[in-house]
Amino acid sequence: xxxxxxxxxxxxxxxxxxxxxxxxxxxxxxxxxxxxxxxxxxxxxxxxxxxxxxxxxxxxxxxxxxxxxxxxxxxxxxxxxxxxxxxxx
Numbered sequence: 001x002x003x004x005x006x007x008x009x010x011x012x013x014x015x016x017x018x019x020x021x022x023x024x025x026x027x028x029x030x031x032x033x034x035x036x037x038x039x040x041x042x043x044x045x046x047x048x049x050x051x052x053x054x055x056x057x058x059x060x061x062x063x064x065x066x067x068x069x070x071x072x073x074x075x076x077x078x079x080x081x082x083x084x085x086x087x088x089x
Contacts, residue, residue: 005043008087012039015086024056031079032056033067038083 012018017035019025024032032052040048049067053060070076 002043008039008042011086012083015082017083017086022055028070029058029062029066030070030073030076032058033063033065034070034076034080035083036063037067038080038087042087 009018009022012035013020013022016025017027024035027035033049036048036052036056039045040051045051049060049064052058053063056063070079
């Protein structure tokens with residue numbers, strides 16, 4: 001709920017990655033896991049799977065496994081670039 005977080009979430013909403021309630025929009029679980037990791041890194045959140053699992057009504061273990069699966073997929077690099085670009089704008 002910090003100003004920095006509010007700005008970041010506004011950018012992600014404008015980019016179509018989440019809705020106004022901060023819920024991911026049309027993302028695979030792997031993409032959700034990667035998104036949680038990128039947001040956590042930017043906002044210095046130590047427990048991304050716990051934090052975003054709770055926020056997104058997912059089990060933290062499921063989000064963690066999805067993140068690991070996402071790292072194995074080719075399309076993840078393009079998704080990460082898209083997210084990082086939105087975060088930088």
